[in-house]
């Protein structure tokens with residue numbers, strides 16, 4: 001079912017956690033709220049769930065208003081038909097796997113046979129049918145999280161809310177479950193709101209990603225749109241574009257990197273105000289300087305030296321120290337590994353130089369540092 005959030009604000013005491021947020025989730029759509037810890041993701045989700053009372057705004061699930069700040073209407077959480085999965089494994093340890101999944105259906109008044117049949121069906125979906133009769137306390141973390149997921153799905157919620165459900169799992173399991181979650185979402189056409197601070201997870205699971213900063217959505221788009229064209233320098237940095245450099249305007253050299261004597265030309269328009277350039281490491285190519293005269297493209301060409309080369313199997317990751325410039329990260333698909341200190345020429349295509357509003361505060365301290373109320377590692 002579609003979900004509409006309009007003008008949502010929430011503050012805890014005097015502290016504002018969500019500010020005038022608008023978001024429309026389509027029926028069957030998966031939206032991922034992505035942002036640093038403390039930016040208001042969990043708070044937003046809890047408002048949709050009915051676990052927090054917003055200070056203003058409207059929330060509708062399908063055609064039904066579940067919260068309206070103007071009229072004071074607020075539908076209690078258990079009547080919103082939302083499913084929730086959290087970071088901590090919320091299973092009943094003394095029940096079997098199938099009892100865990102069937103129990104809420106029983107509570108809703110469904111008969112035993114039907115509840116069990118439904119539960120078994122969903123356990124098949126999450127790959128746990130073979131463990132249906134095992135005690136829940138004998139499961140691994142990944143399996144417990146699958147049980148929690150199965151339980152939410154069995155309830156046939158109008159919207160599934162997931163708050164960093166994979167954060168407590170080890171890397172390999174997280175990867176597996178991520179793929180599986182995406183399959184389930186698509187297979188069941190689940191409408192979901194998924195909260196994470198992990199960009200890989202967001203890219204994998206979202207139909208659209210909403211980037212959150214300081215209680216607001218700063219950018220909304222498909223994973224491809226967000227990844228290829230982050231709206232600001234701080235979003236680019238957050239997304240792991242390692243080559244983000246503030247630039248100075250003016251001069252005929254193009255965009256001169258602040259504090260350096262090198263410049264880059266860009267084929268993109270230059271916005272007003274302070275700007276940075278961002279270059280994806282995989283958009284840069286690196287060439288042995290001895291072969292530089294073979295280069296023919298119309299790219300920016302910068303001379304430098306290999307500082308570090310890390311062989312990664314399918315690619316090589318370099319840090320290149322640019323003459324008169326900063327260190328540049330490069331990911332090369334060329335199987336030849338250039339040794340440290342090799343003089344090189346890097347090519348940066350003009351189309352690969354994004355010019356972004358520089359919204360990052362001066363280097364001093366990071367204002368968006370993890371905040372105390374984060375449900376992060378402690379949960």
Ligand SMILES: Nc1ncnc2c1ncn2[C@@H]1O[C@H](COP(=O)(O)OP(=O)(O)O)[C@@H](O)[C@H]1O
Pocket residue numbers: 012015016017035036037038039040041042043044371372373374375
């Ligand atoms: N129960 C609470 N009481 C007071 N402040 C809170 C509470 N929960 C969250 N906050 C604050 O609200 C802001 C947003 O928190 P949260 O929504 O948990 O962020 P995220 O999920 O993105 O990490 C943070 O500054 C956090 O410290």
Ligand SMILES: [Mg+2]
Pocket residue numbers: 038041042043374375376
């Ligand atoms: Mg959170």
